[in-house]
Amino acid sequence: MEIDKNQLLRFTTAGSVDDGKSTLIGRLLYDSKAIFEDQLEAIENTSRKKGHEGVDLALFTDGLRDEREQGITIDVAYRYFTTPKRKFIIADTPGHIQYTRNMVTGASTANAALILIDARHGVIEQTKRHAFIASLLQIPHIIVCINKMDLVDYSEEVYENIINQFEEFSSKLYVKDIQFLPISALDGDNVVNRSTNMDWYKGAPLLYTLETMHISSDINKIDARFPVQTVLRPQREGFIDYRGYAGRVASGIFRPGDEVVILPSGFTSTIKSIDTMDGSLEEVFAPMSVTITLKDDIDISRGDMIVKENNQPKPLQEFDAMLCWFNNSPARPRAKYTIVHTSNEQKAMIKEVVYKIDINTYAREEQDKELKMNDIARISIRTTRPLMVDEYRDNRLTGSFVLIDDATHETVAAGMIV
């Protein structure tokens, strides 16, 4: 196995108990041998206790006691499997509207989204919800799995009709890449192996699609952004005057010799070296964690951003964002929250709720301005000092933020700058 070249692919799944999501994940894990014998044995025992016939692969994805008792996923659960070509992380999220916040969370770091449709029911409200969230969070690739094909006689016509239904509403969304797949998770058709029941389908099975999906070009290599996490001053022999800025490249490419600007101060300097414990590097890009040193002594601290002179984010104190509200207590009008954007933190106030969005119909609601749990809205926000922002569409990491309630310290909302 040539693991040196293997990439990591993060994908999210959303679905309800009935559309076969857990069975599909169970199938991927089982067929890629990520389920161990003792785990299988435990699932077999539980299946028997519950009176299920055979092994219910869906049980593998239940985690917490309440989830096992109620047979639902409440929280985001992360699953792992590896094939000779890639390592995969699945963010398995519940699909019910009540759990929008978990879908949003799982989607925030995903390269791809799997949307499941029950072939018998076609596009339902939940499908629209999942597609909306995938588009809102700018997941670059969407794979629509039309599942339970065995229950519709593997009919090409049913499959084509569902594609048409999907495309009708998805034209209103911003999605770069959509693929469709007819599968049967229960029997494994087109999951790992090509189905012998659907000769009319000429595409690849799901696993192959995931293994070969081109994700390198999804990384922003144009806009160089380096948020400073912390300053390293070793003050020990050999490093007496060392002053390094530790952080993770958010986007773009940095090289020693680059002319850089430090924001918000606006001071300029040149990159002297880019260091790691394994040696200095000639070129770095996202998502590498490194330490940058500069030719000049400048006062830089956590929250500052190193960028290039000819390509800078906008310093904004007032901007619009799509916001997802996460908390049981609704947003308080004109209340102050802590806004966390990259490594920077300021106070912020929601100035106005412009409109709320019904994520089932995509209709705008302009009368009801109260932000409640799982609501998604366009808002105007004002911060105490300017943030160095990009639009979320261009840059997921410098275009996103969360809000924290100072009274409870809870993360109450996530925002995407528009």
Add this chain to the structure above:
Amino acid sequence: MSKYYLNYLDELESEAIYILREVWAQFQNPVILFSGGKDSILVTHLAKKAFYPSKIPFPLLHVDTGHNFPETIQFRDDLIKELGVQLIVGSVQESIDTGRVAEEKGKNATRNALQITTLLDAIENNKIDCAIGGGRRDEEKARAKERFFSHRDDFGQWDPKNQRPELWNLLNGKHFEGEHFRAFPISNWTEMDVWNYIKREDIKIPSLYLAHQREVVWRNDSWIPVSEFLKLEENEKIETKKIRFRTLGDITITGGIESEANTLEKIVAEVAAMKQTERGNRSDDKRSETAMEDRKRQGYF
């Protein structure tokens, strides 16, 4: 294909370094929970990378059950010396002696659950506001629900149904006096990733992980090492086997497997072919279906 991408081990490393630096930036008094097992050794190695050329800027905390493999203690002391960092020891024996906890009785008695009190006492006494652990989401079903930054209330308890959402790479470590956090930088690593990385980086690990001759007893479907703490049952007999350990915990509950793998290469090959999870040999997890969740809720690692 573009050259601007990382392989998955580099990406996992970069993510862990990012999390460790966030811990340092967001907390006043963090520690690394060090058990002497491969996962905490890995976290320590990643911390070295995260702060290089500075030293690791926080101490290591070892919760000592008193039932140790002697090799583990030797390894711990050597590593502390090499890194030049402070070691804090929380002693379960001391918790027993001072009446904070009572020793379990019976054949399968262990000090596993007692560690919770010792750990929480050590966190409180040393005013620790973040304990960095080597927990991985692939280890156990309750751990699959863990956050990178996991909140604990002022009783040290975990509330899995009321966790803070973590989006993008934004981590919220805000807390009130008396509360603390657990941070899990290697959440996204699997056992296989850990071994592949240890091999790639040639990280020093205790010899217990490599196959060696040892006196053992067959109990609960695994080879339990003979030690002064082991009480032999009537029909049990001591045998000498070539074994190695997949995980390291308290010597009384850590079962070994028969193995010929005496190099990192051979371990990687062996783990790749494994049919049982690594915690399958840990009797602490066999007590009930939700044993881990129950312990974690109370403040376990």
